[in-house]
Amino acid sequence: MAYFYDKTQLFVLTSSQFLTTLQLLGLLFGFPCLNTVMISVTCAQFQKLKAAILDIRQEHKRPPHVQEDEQVYKIAECNLQGKLNASIRHHQEIME
Numbered sequence: 001m002a003y004f005y006d007k008t009q010l011f012v013l014t015s016s017q018f019l020t021t022l023q024l025l026g027l028l029f030g031f032p033c034l035n036t037v038m039i040s041v042t043c044a045q046f047q048k049l050k051a052a053i054l055d056i057r058q059e060h061k062r063p064p065h066v067q068e069d070e071q072v073y074k075i076a077e078c079n080l081q082g083k084l085n086a087s088i089r090h091h092q093e094i095m096e
Contacts, residue, residue, distance in 0.1 A: 049091055056083045
């Protein structure tokens with residue numbers, strides 16, 4: 001039994017198939033691309049965090065032969081603690 005379609009039915013059928021194909025392509029390629037972008041952004045944030053922590057470590061190394069005033073040392077430790085707290089907050093924001 002042969003089916004014959006007029007132009008209107010054929011147009012609707014073809015349009016429906018075209019839109020379904022676009023949806024499938026969006027699902028098949030959209031989600032992996034989005035996942036890749038999210039992973040690369042997360043990796044960049046972790047690299048920034050690592051660089052900040054290394055910077056804090058290098059900035060606050062005390063040479064063993066230099067004697068500092070105790071008050072200056074306490075102020076530097078408070079500043080170090082504040083920077084470490086900021087880095088930890090940044091890490092927690094990345095993980096959310």
